[in-house]
Amino acid sequence: MTSLSVKKLTCGYGDKVVLNNISFEVESGTFLGIVGPNGCGKTTLLKAIGGIIKSDGVEISEKNRNLFSLAEIAREIAYVPQLLEPIDGLKVKDLVMLGRSPHQKRLSVESDEDNKIADWAMERLKVKGIKDMQSASISGGEFQRVSIARALAQQTNLLLLDEPTSHLDIRHQIGIIKILAELEITVVAAFHDLNLAARFCQKILLMKKGEIKAIGKPEDILTAENIWDVYKIKAEVNKKSGHIKLLP
């Protein structure tokens, strides 16, 4: 089934057009990595799908996203911003529990189910051990995982992440992308590291100046030719391992 389809999406900020006539589809359960140089529109695309930028042309489970109510769409799509501001006085488990809010009724207290799902989300992201710590006092890598656990607790079919691995050391980068690859739901995430994306994503969407350069399996998309075309960097791709060696 198609989890997400983008049809002739054109949008931007004010008069400035950032995305120009973009169309693609993502099958349910796919891990799609969006790559491309700075300013090519990765964040804008994620924001348009997430509804942070208003647009027409995004379909969720074959229904136009503008036809969902705010609460309904919050149960379909969860969004992880590039950098969440740490909040003083908010414990890890409380931050994750905020992800349950689209499922909660007003004035109701957390149900057993809410607690169970928040626990499950923290377990998946390996932050259950620090659930009682202050979210503002943990490390950057841990905080990013907590931020993703918050989105996972939202229990959606589609998870959007804006460069979840930037600002992190290589160990945390791999840790997070591995967890994302293991998720059963559809994941669409922007990445900078081509090798990480090639190794863990099922599909790659390569962007260039607000348009789609190519979409498909990593080995078909991340070729020396495409990399040169988009980044103007020479690269060597090892046919056997798929490893991309950049030759600046």
Next chain:
Amino acid sequence: MRILFSFLLLIIIILLSFLIGPIWIRPDKILADPIFWQIRMPRVLLAALVGMMLSVSGAVLQGALKNPLADPYILGVSAGAAVGAALAISLKLAFSVFGISSIPFMAFIFSIAMVFLVYWLAKNKEGINPQILILSGVAVSAFASAVLALIIIISGQIQSIYFWMLGSFSMASMNDVFTLLPYYLAGLFFAYFYSKELNVLMLGDDLAGTMGVDVLKTRMFLIVIATLMTSAAVSVSGLIGFVGLIIPHFVRMFCGQNYRLILIYSALCGALLMLVADALARTVLSPMEIPIGIIMALIGAPFFLYILRRNKR
């Protein structure tokens, strides 16, 4: 458990406050004492209501504007309300329709204009600039205070309005309590009704928008609720600042960032603070009264600077 304890503490402080004053009331003769019925009881009840309303409205403004320094007094809400109320009093526009007095209504009109002016000044494409928000609040407050002083001088009722402007419960009557009650109930109810949204707004506008919160509408609604409570409080008790700043900060130290708890404890602790401050106001220089607004500014201004400095870190 803690809520129960705070609630009991509040009851005890209310009962004690009934006794304390320039003239002490003996507990065994309280029900026979006209001072209790005519002066002490309305005063204590009014102080408790105003304390709750000001501190809850501070907590709501801090959440809605995502600014730890937001407070109805600092943002010009109180000064705007004072101008509206003073105009209503001096232009003899004080009347009531179906039991709803015109003074809180005028106060509300002026303060809502003030708060949206301040909000509009601080708003830019990315959101609300926290520094400009506070600075515009200060400037708009100063302007409103000048207008207020002008109204007081022109009206010729310098002493009575001036004393009211400094903030005081000394003229409290049961009438004031009843005037305030609908605003109190509606304000606290709607603030609590929106505690879920206040929690989600902590995550920032973009993320809150993806979590089912209509950010702009919710923010406007919350500002209106906070302004409604503040303007009603100001119209009966004058300008009392910093309650809405001190209390929510104090409360967050022990209940964390959960607005469901923050709002409840802010109401309880706000009433406590106001009762203690008012007991001081009527006893320290007895038989002279210190306006409670002065006491709160003496405590509150240093506290504001403390938060400012802590946030800079």
